Structures are given as structure tokens and as C-alpha cells.
Amino acid sequence: MILSAIVAVSENNVIGVGNGLPWRLSNDLKWFRQTTMGKPIIMGRKTFESLPRILPGRTNIIITRDPDYQIEGAIVTHSLEAAIEAAKNLENESNSSEVVIIGGAEIYRQSMSLLDRIYLTRVHADVAGDTYFPDLEMENWSKDFAERHEKSEKDAYDHSFTILNRVNKD
DSSP: OEEEEEEEEETTOEEEBTTBOSSOBHHHHHHHHHHHTTSOEEEEHHHHHHSSSOOTTSOEEEEOSOTTOOOTTSEEESSHHHHHHHHHHHHHHHTOSEEEEEEOHHHHHHHGGGOSEEEEEEESSOOOOSEEOOOOOGGGEEEEEEEEEOOOSSBSSOEEEEEEEESSOO
């Protein structure tokens, strides 16, 4: 099983503000959908609650410390390890050998040493925010895909899509 993360990060490592995204990038939403469709996705409770609904076409796995938390149509777990185990149990059903972590900051932090791949949208701007992505030690990653997009009517900032694959596991 490949354990991946998908994240949009500003030049100053901001990923969020007020439990939401600090930008509007139509291209990034399309990239996110295309990259995660058909795969189990793992997220923290706050990330789930920032979404408009359960994301269709993907098994939604939510991590929370609340033992009574339940969401119809999602798998609720109480640790990253339990979420990954739930995803492994789905591997045969989903026809996908990849699981994608979609946030938030604490889940990214906990999973960094476990990740095999990162789908990184780099937002080419310094942005104000209150939630940050951990620093990447680039010597542990190879850049296997990069595609730059310019600011447009639907995209507030220049941005790049990059796929990073781990070369050295800690």
C-alpha cells in the first residue's frame, strides 16, 4: 500500500486559516479531485468539518479523539494508526493500492515519516494563515512531476503541482 498526502502549501508553509483554505484555486480543486478519486482518504475531524459533505467517490476515514463521534457514510477512527489499518482493510474492495491523507496539520505532522508520496501544490506567494505544513527535508524526496500554472480569473495565485516520492525513509 502506498501512503500519500495531498496538500496545498504557500511559500511560507501556510496551509490554512480559520479552519479553511486561505486561497481560491480552481485548478487545485480539480487536481485534488483527480488525484483522490476512487481512493480511501484519511483526514482529521476538523478537516472533515470544513468540507461541505462527505467527499463522494472516495472512502472517507476520519480521525477524532471523541469516542462518541459518528458520521454516517464514513469510517471513524481514533488514531492515525487505526485509520491506516482501516484503509489497508479496504485495499481489496477499493481496487486502489494508494491511500491519501488530506489533512489537517496534525495528521500531516504525525504521518510525515510514514509517507511514500506527496502530491504538493505549491502556492507561489506568502500568505497569512494560522495552520502550517511541516518543513520538508528535500533530500528524502525525488521530484517526479512538476507543472506550473499562472494566476487567472479562477486562480488567485501562481501555483505548481509537484509529485514527490520518498527516496530515503527515516
